[in-house]
Amino acid sequence: MSEAVIYGLVVGATVGLAAGYLGAIMVLEKMALVGDALSHVALPGLALGVLYNFNPLAGGFIFLFVSAVLIWHLGRVTKLSFETLVGAAFTLALAIGILLFGDNLDALETALFGDIAQVGLTSAVAAMVISIAVIFLTRLVYRRIVLGLISEELAVSKGINIGRINLLYLLLVSLIVAMGIQITGTLLVGFLVVTPAAAARTISASLSRYFTLSSIFGAISAISGILLSSYFSILPGPLVVISGIAIFAAVIIIRWRTKFTS
Amino acid sequence: MKALDNFILRVSNLSIDVSNQKIIDNLSFETKRGVTLAIVGPNGAGKTTLFRALLNLIPYKGKIEWSEKVKIGYVPQILSVRDIPISVKEFLSFKNESESDITAVLASVGLDSEVVVNKSLGVLSGGQLRRVLIAWAIVDRPNVLLFDEPTSGVDLDSEEAIYGMLKRLTEQNKITLLLISHDLHIVREYSDYALALNKCLVFFGESKEVMDPAVQKLIYGEPICKEYGEARV
Numbered sequence: 001m002s003e004a005v006i007y008g009l010v011v012g013a014t015v016g017l018a019a020g021y022l023g024a025i026m027v028l029e030k031m032a033l034v035g036d037a038l039s040h041v042a043l044p045g046l047a048l049g050v051l052y053n054f055n056p057l058a059g060g061f062i063f064l065f066v067s068a069v070l071i072w073h074l075g076r077v078t079k080l081s082f083e084t085l086v087g088a089a090f091t092l093a094l095a096i097g098i099l100l101f102g103d104n105l106d107a108l109e110t111a112l113f114g115d116i117a118q119v120g121l122t123s124a125v126a127a128m129v130i131s132i133a134v135i136f137l138t139r140l141v142y143r144r145i146v147l148g149l150i151s152e153e154l155a156v157s158k159g160i161n162i163g164r165i166n167l168l169y170l171l172l173v174s175l176i177v178a179m180g181i182q183i184t185g186t187l188l189v190g191f192l193v194v195t196p197a198a199a200a201r202t203i204s205a206s207l208s209r210y211f212t213l214s215s216i217f218g219a220i221s222a223i224s225g226i227l228l229s230s231y232f233s234i235l236p237g238p239l240v241v242i243s244g245i246a247i248f249a250a251v252i253i254i255r256w257r258t259k260f261t262s
Numbered sequence: 263m264k265a266l267d268n269f270i271l272r273v274s275n276l277s278i279d280v281s282n283q284k285i286i287d288n289l290s291f292e293t294k295r296g297v298t299l300a301i302v303g304p305n306g307a308g309k310t311t312l313f314r315a316l317l318n319l320i321p322y323k324g325k326i327e328w329s330e331k332v333k334i335g336y337v338p339q340i341l342s343v344r345d346i347p348i349s350v351k352e353f354l355s356f357k358n359e360s361e362s363d364i365t366a367v368l369a370s371v372g373l374d375s376e377v378v379v380n381k382s383l384g385v386l387s388g389g390q391l392r393r394v395l396i397a398w399a400i401v402d403r404p405n406v407l408l409f410d411e412p413t414s415g416v417d418l419d420s421e422e423a424i425y426g427m428l429k430r431l432t433e434q435n436k437i438t439l440l441l442i443s444h445d446l447h448i449v450r451e452y453s454d455y456a457l458a459l460n461k462c463l464v465f466f467g468e469s470k471e472v473m474d475p476a477v478q479k480l481i482y483g484e485p486i487c488k489e490y491g492e493a494r495v
Contacts, residue, residue, distance in 0.1 A: 028345070028346055143356055146346060146348065147356055150342055150343055151338050151341045153319055153336070154337075154341075156317075157317045158357075205349060205380075205385070206347060206352055206380070207346075207349070208352065209347070210347045
């Protein structure tokens with residue numbers, strides 16, 4: 001197994017865990033498609049990184065976070081839904097990103113679909129540290145977010161500042177999506193935030209089980225996709241997605257059979 | 263928070279506008295400790311808005327004064343719990359993580375902890391869910407409870423049982439209860455005083471009076487606003 005694959009596995013496992021954890025909240029907020037679309041907003045930032053020789057992931061993260069905050073603020077001002085604004089922003093970002101990449105098609109392909117060969121020791125360590133920090137921070141605030149989902153009034157009456165927590169949440173999502181782009185690319189990274197949580201949701205009666213399963217499914221999807229990609233020498237992104245969908249399908253079938261036979 | 267003599271809550275000249283529309287107009291009343299005050303009135307009268315102002319959730323004009331050391335438990339009318347995989351234990355532990363307190367509070371609302379504590383809120387019956395919400399409101403030992411239609415979505419038998427239990431809990435623990443209800447029979451049976459709101463104060467008196475047709479005409483008829491000074495218990 002090559003060094004790049006080992007580093008890729010470290011990134012996949014840790015980012016998969018963190019993405020599953022964060023995605024659990026996104027699915028509860030009924031923002032699964034928003035999370036997916038939002039991830040595409042990273043493309044212009046990645047392009048600027050390639051054009052001006054700085055870390056494309058940093059560019060992607062900055063674009064993601066600034067866009068998410070802008071969209072969140074515009075939503076408050078215009079009263080348009082988050083989905084509507086993200087829908088407009090992500091197509092614009094894709095268009096700008098493609099224009100910025102110009103004829104650098106290799107870099108565009110890497111940005112869209114990921115490239116595990118480019119994952120080095122620094123990326124692996126950064127992904128590990130960031131993922132652990134994201135899980136830790138999400139653990140600190142997830143109960144407040146969930147209370148806000150149950151009733152915004154209840155949350156505010158307990159002194160919870162929902163606006164500030166949502167902002168922190170957007171920051172964490174932006175960080176993890178930027179990390180995940182290395183493996184799956186911008187087109188498929190939204191999967192890591194959505195599908196593991198959707199699978200976990202169908203078989204969970206408690207928050208602790210839901211968040212744990214979502215994280216585990218996220219990590220398994222990423223690890224198995226990367227291993228398969230290494231074995232078959234093809235892009236990891238689609239295989240990560242297919243692994244995750246296989247988990248989702250298995251969970252649905254098991255649940256259906258349990259329901260049918262009980 | 264101020265010393266309010268024997269009063270736990272004093273509302274003076276409260277006015278609330280939402281989207282340039284007057285929802286509450288110049289409302290004043292006072293409440294003593296330990297009483298149950300029912301807030302009644304037609305739909306759109308401003309009852310829930312009043313609660314939101316009492317909890318400082320929305321901007322308002324006028325003055326709302328709670329006495330010192332007040333601790334408020336609140337349960338809104340609408341909660342989105344059906345789509346969230348959260349167990350009863352996890353929900354209650356948002357406010358109090360002590361397992362023994364959770365077991366005790368569930369028992370006090372008539373629920374067997376062993377049976378419900380690990381169940382998802384989404385699978386509880388309407389009556390069980392309302393009892394869990396009451397448990398949520400009292401699990402951190404408040405001295406004031408604000409309930410917005412505490413039995414909405416439950417059948418008549420469960421409704422009576424829940425109000426009976428609520429009355430027992432508030433009397434035992436000397437809790438001041440502010441209660442929004444549409445049901446005047448419930449108001450008469452389970453509250454001490456009634457405040458009728460129809461944007462302004464239209465009636466304030468003992469709860470047994472709400473069955474009087476003349477009072478019902480005041481509550482549900484054309485609003486005739488009462489002056490401050492009459493609304494004091």
